[in-house]
Amino acid sequence: MTPIYFDNNATTMVAPEVRDAIIPLLNDEYGNPSSMHNLGERSGRLLAEARGKVATALGCSPDEIIFTSCGTEGDNTAIHSALQSHPEKKHFITTKVEHPAVLNVANHLERSGYDVTYLGVDNLGRLDLDELRAAIRPDTALISVMYANNETGVVFPIKEIAEIAREHGVPVHTDAVQAVGKIDINLAELPVDYLVFSGHKIHAPKGVGVLFVRRTAQFRPFLLGGHQERGRRGGTENLPGIVGLGKAIELAKAGIEEENTRVRAMRDRLEKGLMDAIPDAIVNGDPENRLPNTLSIAFKYIEGEAMLLMMNQFGICASSGSACTSGSLEPSHVLRAMGIPFTFSHGSLRFSLSVYNTEEEVDTVLKELPPIIERLRAMSPFREGDEGLDWVEKHSHD
Amino acid sequence: MWEYTEKVTEHFLNPKNVGKIEDADAVGEVGSLSCGDALRLFLKIGEGERIEDAKFQTFGCASAIASSSVLTEMIKGMTLDEAAKVTNKDIAEKLGGLPKEKMHCSVMGQEALEDAIRNYRGEEAAPAPEGEIVCKCFGVTDVLIRRAVEENNLTTVEEVTNYTKAGGACGDCHEKIAQIIAEVRGCAAPEVSKSDEKAPMTNIQRMQLVTKIIDNEIRPALKKDGGDIELIDINGTEVTVSLRGACVGCPSSHITLKNLVERRLKETVEEAITVKEV
Numbered sequence: 001m002t003p004i005y006f007d008n009n010a011t012t013m014v015a016p017e018v019r020d021a022i023i024p025l026l027n028d029e030y031g032n033p034s035s036m037h038n039l040g041e042r043s044g045r046l047l048a049e050a051r052g053k054v055a056t057a058l059g060c061s062p063d064e065i066i067f068t069s070c071g072t073e074g075d076n077t078a079i080h081s082a083l084q085s086h087p088e089k090k091h092f093i094t095t096k097v098e099h100p101a102v103l104n105v106a107n108h109l110e111r112s113g114y115d116v117t118y119l120g121v122d123n124l125g126r127l128d129l130d131e132l133r134a135a136i137r138p139d140t141a142l143i144s145v146m147y148a149n150n151e152t153g154v155v156f157p158i159k160e161i162a163e164i165a166r167e168h169g170v171p172v173h174t175d176a177v178q179a180v181g182k183i184d185i186n187l188a189e190l191p192v193d194y195l196v197f198s199g200h201k202i203h204a205p206k207g208v209g210v211l212f213v214r215r216t217a218q219f220r221p222f223l224l225g226g227h228q229e230r231g232r233r234g235g236t237e238n239l240p241g242i243v244g245l246g247k248a249i250e251l252a253k254a255g256i257e258e259e260n261t262r263v264r265a266m267r268d269r270l271e272k273g274l275m276d277a278i279p280d281a282i283v284n285g286d287p288e289n290r291l292p293n294t295l296s297i298a299f300k301y302i303e304g305e306a307m308l309l310m311m312n313q314f315g316i317c318a319s320s321g322s323a324c325t326s327g328s329l330e331p332s333h334v335l336r337a338m339g340i341p342f343t344f345s346h347g348s349l350r351f352s353l354s355v356y357n358t359e360e361e362v363d364t365v366l367k368e369l370p371p372i373i374e375r376l377r378a379m380s381p382f383r384e385g386d387e388g389l390d391w392v393e394k395h396s397h398d
Numbered sequence: 399m400w401e402y403t404e405k406v407t408e409h410f411l412n413p414k415n416v417g418k419i420e421d422a423d424a425v426g427e428v429g430s431l432s433c434g435d436a437l438r439l440f441l442k443i444g445e446g447e448r449i450e451d452a453k454f455q456t457f458g459c460a461s462a463i464a465s466s467s468v469l470t471e472m473i474k475g476m477t478l479d480e481a482a483k484v485t486n487k488d489i490a491e492k493l494g495g496l497p498k499e500k501m502h503c504s505v506m507g508q509e510a511l512e513d514a515i516r517n518y519r520g521e522e523a524a525p526a527p528e529g530e531i532v533c534k535c536f537g538v539t540d541v542l543i544r545r546a547v548e549e550n551n552l553t554t555v556e557e558v559t560n561y562t563k564a565g566g567a568c569g570d571c572h573e574k575i576a577q578i579i580a581e582v583r584g585c586a587a588p589e590v591s592k593s594d595e596k597a598p599m600t601n602i603q604r605m606q607l608v609t610k611i612i613d614n615e616i617r618p619a620l621k622k623d624g625g626d627i628e629l630i631d632i633n634g635t636e637v638t639v640s641l642r643g644a645c646v647g648c649p650s651s652h653i654t655l656k657n658l659v660e661r662r663l664k665e666t667v668e669e670a671i672t673v674k675e676v
């Protein structure tokens with residue numbers, strides 16, 4: 001069964017053009033960019049080309065681009081850089097809805113003597129910029145806010161945030177893993193100091209990422225080693241990954257238009273179709289400021305893993321904001337920060353589309369999902385219109 | 399993705415005995431919406447207290463549904479006395495095993511069954527097995543935790559979470575859970591007098607006492623898990639230890655340290671004691 005892949009915020013398929021660009025590197029072009037011979041020189045040129053493509057796509061200079069192994073490495077490096085360059089500043093600002101690549105760094109900082117402010121979100125997943133303004137202190141070392149949320153797709157006003165930070169002289173890092181390729185980013189006009197993304201979310205392979213560090217920003221290497229990346233990131237370059245990422249970002253840039261028209265229209269049709277067909281459902285996240293490809297939808301009285309496994313029977317791939325899939329027992333920290341009631345949050349699904357999805361695939365989901373929900377609800381003791389409801393009251397100790 | 403056995407998948411996709419029994423003789427309920435899983439079990443009981451029919455309604459993941467389904471199949475035809483002996487292990491075994499993170503689903507089955515039996519025998523008010531709530535996130539009492547530890551021979555906080563869900567959210571209760579494990583496993587029974595409270599201890603006395611507690615209580619407890627502990631230094635009330643063996647690199651070693659070791663020393667030696675690891 002060919003999968004119907006609606007889980008593109010988790011990872012994406014490798015674009016055929018990207019694969020073609022990589023193949024020579026798995027054959028004859030195996031040189032090390034640092035070597036002093038023709039093979040090495042050709043590799044060096046491929047590396048420079050890829051860097052140029054990334055810089056062009058983001059509107060920055062090639063020497064502001066550092067290739068990394070993943071988004072997590074970029075996030076860790078950026079935070080490390082900003083904090084190490086001002087060891088006397090012991091305050092860090094981030095949000096409650098960050099990816100673990102930032103959140104766990106923040107938790108770790110707290111244990112090592114930092115003061116961390118976690119900005120909250122409202123029930124649509126939006127930040128309050130006044131809360132941010134009020135949180136900034138003379139000893140704030142860095143503000144780290146994701147560009148767009150991976151679960152709900154809510155897009156944060158990074159430009160305004162960066163401007164506020166700049167007024168106060170505080171550097172800004174943004175985890176743009178979900179934004180690149182879906183939102184047009186021009187670093188010439190976006191005053192962030194560090195920006196991070198990852199190849200495998202934009203149809204490049206896994207294992208390669210990008211950290212943008214503005215020329216004026218402080219930098220302290222995280223991986224110490226050789227002179228690669230101008231001494232800013234030791235370790236032999238993952239050239240196949242980097243060349244793939246270079247191709248992928250070119251394609252992504254060219255595809256942003258389609259992402260915001262055709263993909264958005266498919267997402268909207270999926271959302272409307274599900275909301276019309278299924279009672280007791282809510283859409284999570286600010287409808288006004290959302291990635292064009294993401295739909296987070298919650299169904300009352302049932303649990304996410306059960307839905308996913310039943311969908312899997314039809315080859316439909318999505319993910320859930322629920323506990324049971326991750327091994328953690330709680331609903332996602334994002335939905336909890338938004339105050340989504342437990343009655344819904346356990347039954348959340350996330351559909352994330354890409355340019356490779358088709359209308360027929362949307363049709364399949366619209367056809368197969370409502371009966372699945374119906375079936376699971378029929379099994380649930382919490383179903384509405386049932387005397388089970390007083391049990392809900394009695395047993396809801398949240 | 400979880401590795402579910404064929405049996406689990408089968409019971410999940412085609413669950414047996416879904417629904418309710420309108421004129422049920424006994425109903426058992428466990429779990430809650432906020433906890434992410436809940437089960438209501440209906441029993442029809444005939445002559446000789448034999449279970450003639452069983453049905454369920456479940457809110458939860460695939461293994462919760464499969465556990466409920468297989469439970470109803472297992473107990474049909476049993477007498478209540480027989481059914482009362484069904485444990486969570488039996489349920490998990492019938493399913494060909496459950497991922498360890500999902501063992502709490504089988505525990506939920508056992509609890510619903512017990513609740514139903516109590517309900518039938520009119521012991522209605524008895525439940526909420528006396529005891530205090532240890533994990534407030536999931537409303538789990540010390541009695542339940544103790545039982546899970548005893549029946550399944552659990553040794554770590556993580557295992558307790560897998561079986562009871564206690565500790566699976568904010569983590570505030572990890573200390574208490576570790577303490578319960580320590581108690582059950584016999585390294586507790588604080589016969590050490592707290593009576594000499596106020597008399598300030600000399601350094602020598604403190605060192606002797608700390609050494610004794612570590613040798614007699616803490617080390618044997620850790621050794622059961624393949625771990626070990628070495629007393630490195632005692633500087634005033636600051637005790638420095640080093641965890642060895644299986645404790646090294648164990649994700650809960652910090653908890654072990656804080657709860658088992660520090661807590662125990664605070665209780666038995668002196669409140670001011672702090673423990674750090676090198």
Ligand code: FES
Binds near residue numbers: 535566571572
């Ligand atoms: S109190 Fe037990 S996990 Fe929160």
